[in-house]
Amino acid sequence: MKKSLVFTFSILIIASMILGACAQATPTETTGGEKLAVGIVLPTKDEPRWIQDETRFKETLQKEGYSVEILFSQGDSAKEKQNVETLISKGIKVLIICPHDSTAAAASAEAARAAGVKVISYDRLITDTDAVDYYVTFDSVSVGKAQGQYLVDHATGTGNPLYLYAGAASDNNAFLFFEGAWSVLQPKIVDGTFVIKNSSEA
DSSP states (O other): OHHHHHHHHHHHHHHHHHHHHHOOSSTTBOTTSOBOEEEEEESOSSSHHHHHHHHHHHHHHHHTTOEEEEEEOTTOHHHHHHHHHHHHHTTOSEEEEOOSSTTTTHHHHHHHHHTTOEEEEESSOOOSOSOOOEEEOOOHHHHHHHHHHHHHHTOOSSOEEEOOOOOOTTOHHHHHHHHHHHHHHHHHHHTTSEEEOOOTTO
């Protein structure tokens, strides 16, 4: 329930950003009287989290009076680019995108800007471009700290094996999660609570 409320609050923030970005007399309508079109590109349908986001995005933004279309990239940067091009061709005014690859998505953000579309980078920041108008995310460093603290709280004695992986290099959030977790785990590695055991078999 708490996660749902936090997400809904985030979407309402996004809705207010859309209003500010489009700055129309009737914010949720185009000059032709049609609902303002918002295109959303999410990374994959293979994880429950993104399916939940799809539902909540639709429910919240449609309730606010927007037309919404959501496409999934299935972990493929080329598909992500194609999705953005498809939405632009359909006349969206705002693009919300959670990039599969934070760097590769820069080209899509720039294409959207060139078409007069406002770009909101959601959850993961699109890097290497200034074409992002807004960035909405969670506190990834704090999430990483919580993950690290969970391991600390459940460790017993010393010499507990620890395998460290920072996640995909294409995911900006992975670096932030690791930063938070490392700040908690590093002192416990020094005092012997954990021993790094990374191997090719992990």
